[in-house]
Amino acid sequence: MFKNHFKIAWRNLLKDRMSSVINIGGLAVGMAVALLIGFWIYDEVNFNKSFKNYDRIAQLMQHQTANGNISTFNGMPLPLGKELQTNYGNNFKYVVMTSWAGDGIITAGEKNLSKRGIFMDEDGPRMFSLKMIEGSYDALKYPNTIIISSSMAKAFFGNDDPINKPMKIGHKLDVKVTGVYEDIPLNTEFAGLEYIAPWSLYLTSEKWIKQSEAAWDNNSFQIYVQIADHTAFDAVDRNIMHSKNIHDAPEDKKYNAQVFLNPMRDWHLRTHFENGIRTGGPIEYVRLFSIIGIFVLLLACINFMNLSTARSEKRAKEVGIRKSIGSLRGQLVMQFYVESLLIVMVAFALSLVLAQLILPWFNDVASKKMIIPWNNPFFWIAGLGFSFITGIIAGSYPALYLSSFQPIKVLKGTFKVGRLAAIPRKILVVMQFSISLALIIGTIVVYNQIQFSKNRPIGYNRNGLMMIRMKTPDFYGKFGLLENELKNSGAVEQMAESHSPLTNVYSSNNGFSWPGQNPSLDEDFETIWVTHDFGKTISWQLKEGRDFSKEFTSDSSAIIINESAVKYMGLKDPVGTIVKWGTDANAKNYKIIGVVKDLLMESPYDAVKQTIYFMDYDNVNWIILKLNPNKSAKQSISQVESVFKKYIPSVPFDYEFADREFASKFAAEERIGKLSTFFAGLAIFISCLGLFGLASFVAEQRTKEIGVRKVLGASLFNLWRLLSKDFLLLVMISLLIAVPLSYYFMNNWLLHYNYRTNISWWVFGISGVGVILITLLTVSFQALKAAVANPVKSLRSE
Amino acid sequence: MIKITELEKIYRTEEVETIALNKLSIEVKDGEFVAVMGPSGCGKSTLLNILGLLDDPDKGSFIFNQIEVADFNERRRADLRKHNIGFVFQSFNLIDELTVFENVELPLIYTGVKSADRKKRVEEVLDKVQIMHRRNHYPQQLSGGQQQRVAVARAVVNKPKLILADEPTGNLDSHNGNDVMQLLTELNEQGTTIVMVTHSEHDAGYSHRIIRMLDGQTVTENILV
């Protein structure tokens, strides 16, 4: 029996090829999208799960209140680590102090490579359950040790045994390899971490670190913990909440520092805090894409249902005949289910092929390394289970509805699929187009926002600005030599040094005061130390006063502030104002000599903060070079490289360009943009596919009517309008639904950005007109095909 | 009104070639009522379709109102058709989604008659076929005879010079059939030329002349009047 069902199902599939292709194709595309999104979500929610103690690990964070605003960050003072171990020890299994992960120059023998690494307390490898290939978890017990990843071991030592080999960190710290760990998986917080050196070594590496050992106001360190086995995060939170605040200096107590645990499960997806409250983060994208995935799949299922039912109505007669020759209702029901399941299964198989084909591109856009889990039984259970359910749902209407027809009616021809039968179909089409339209509108808004922020005035000239970080002390004292030679070579027009690169601000401070200050203003200022030619190098724009100048030796206590600072400080006549930094005996007075237009150095979506530029040759980390615009960049770069190699041979030449670094700030939004373009494109494709199928069905259903109308004198235009009108109406209704919906959601999305575009009416206009045109194109093909057919043929079928 | 000479129509499908009309020559005068009879498949409907400008012949001449139309393109045929010819089919071919009134109104819409005029003319013909009281019903709600009367009303609403009827009584019982024949006769008496295909000798009796066909050719002609 089943075999017979299957045979007939297969024949029906082949008989109605056009609608089979549309049906299977649309469903397969929808399923492929759902699969890809599924993989992505799986990858996201499993982030960090490869750490064995995933459920027990947390990072310490603190809330601080300033000006009534709570800010939340993960920097911690150095003494807190010891404090937690000694006075709160029973809450924790491990307390691990770490530095910030960053690039360091590693030397071994002749080799000299820039690698990403971190300094960690000796319990780190054990807590993070690193997979040690060589050495043990105690490998960081002694100060002058290092453990390295297997790929770093390979890079330095090839197939030689790395254990006990000497290395140098930053040309300064001598260490010996005592362990090798398996590369840390990509979908974890510590992906790409190539070496770990002991905390004890870090403490002795720089003077300022040693000096921070009792400084409760220097939040320059990180603390990771694993809580004790018997306790829970919230219990620990209650215990340690004030552990920092009670040690803060009296004048810092007003910040009301509250320490809390940020559990590992929240590290990746729930990163945003607003005024001290966790407000989400990338989890929103997980939600968004889940919704989109479900919607796209829904679109495909809608098509499938629509076309299946439309197609089955054509088979009313077959049902009548089958019934009259004794087919039981149950058997008919079975027949329709088998057909529907067959289609779904073929579509599922096809969707796997599609997903496999799209995955490389998708990985690229999402910067992940996802694979299809061919060997995972759950994947198959979920995939096949889902297909089965889709098949059953989609097959239900024809199965139950059609099989209930009374044979006599159907055969006598008095059976007419009622006007109402088309209503669910119409609702589904409206749903489809509402979703597609909303996606299109959303995509346009995302791109608008990116473009808007990209075009934002930045206050300096970003072209040809090269930035080189002074990673090791080898750079110090060489600036004059470099400048001389580079300027003479003609590769560089101007150069300067700065504390921060142009696309970030590394330091902020408070404790500034000035005459007429509103005493409640105690927000941080961004603080940047630069050398004399900084402004000239980047062509900043002076609004008032003057730039730093070598002619004034007094400029060592001069500052330049930006317009936002003028506004924040409430200064009428800023130039000449004396700003005092500090309160105690060490306090120093600075004189404002100039005001510059706001320089956009941080997030392109946020307002520029109040910023102070100091003139200082010691407190600098970056060399900024303005390449000669009259020379090719390539040539200039190689000239710069050879000069750096000459004076600083021991450090690999590494550089960044300000414009490129800035562009990378849009990566997240551009990723969203690309993905939503992709999804919106598919959504509209699937919807049109469905529309195409439906239009052909309707045209077929109305052939006779079309024939009659033609005989009565209807022109091609009359008929085209007749057939397209209904669909157009549906799309118009969709537009009415999609516009307010997408406006609401996209407006909310934009609220995440302080610097944001607004949604103008043309976004809806363009989307609407675009979709209407696509609809007309899709429908017209069928309409015209039906309209040009010779009516004699359709009227002959009597 | 109609003069066809040596008209040929051949249907070619993949395997077979059917000669539906084989050098057929017929003449129909203004105001005539002609019946066409013959066994099934002899080409009666094909002839009617060509006379109705729905289909074009492969060979031969077709003069309609003194104009050679055999080589007219689709557009010109459609234009000529909607102003001059009305059709009545065996299976009525009313549009289910439209009411009686709307069905009858359709040809007027397509010939661009103004809405007020349309209403007047539709009501006029509905009156004439005595279906006025059903003007807002849908075709499914009417009996076969009533449906065919609506179809006739629709065929004449544009005041065509020629009505082509393909077995107009084929789906009707004799009582309803007679009503329709009566209607056609009246129309003919008012000056409309009618060509009607029928299997019924009785119905053919209403006409002036019977053309008998076989295998795409005329065999005999009986003149009744």
Ligand SMILES: Nc1ncnc2c1ncn2[C@@H]1O[C@H](COP(=O)(O)OP(=O)(O)O)[C@@H](O)[C@H]1O
């Ligand atoms: N569209 C067509 N394609 C192929 N053969 C056709 C077509 N229309 C009619 N025929 C053939 O032409 C012949 C005449 O058909 P028709 O004019 O419908 O006959 P009648 O109306 O006298 O029964 C028949 O043999 C029929 O099968």
Ligand SMILES: [Mg+2]
């Ligand atoms: Mg016939």
